[in-house]
Amino acid sequence: MTDQSTYRAELIGPGVIGNNEIVELSYVDGAYQDLVELTFEAAGATSVRTWALGEVGPDTVEPIPYNFLSEVDQTPPNVEN
Template sequence: MTDERTYKAELIGPTTVGNAEVIELPYVNGAYQDLVELTFEAGGATSVRTWALGEGTVEPIPYNFVGEVDATPPNVEN
């Protein structure tokens, strides 16, 4: 690794939200992060998307989309 505290990562897939976005991430114990979770707000709903470390050694380091969870609590009236 380098003496840098952060590295550039590219989020890959599945839609336009987060796809091909390059972000800066901190190293964790001197290594790349295995998983990246980001929260997105769209249309009044909150979603958490997860990307996993892909294969690649040249920045930006690729992260492949693995899933999405709707984090907005349901609005149910009793």
């Protein structure tokens, strides 16, 4: 590993989800995070997207790959009775 407290990760996903975005993540107990959850808000809706740590070997260099797992809409439905 490294003496730094953060590392660069690449979020890989289908279409515009992730879109090979590079983010800065913190090490957890000196290791890469297994899962990354990010919250997004757009057009009044809130969604949580999850990525999982990709294949990392001894020769892997930053950015560390994370593969898209899922997206969950966290906005409660607006239903009138």
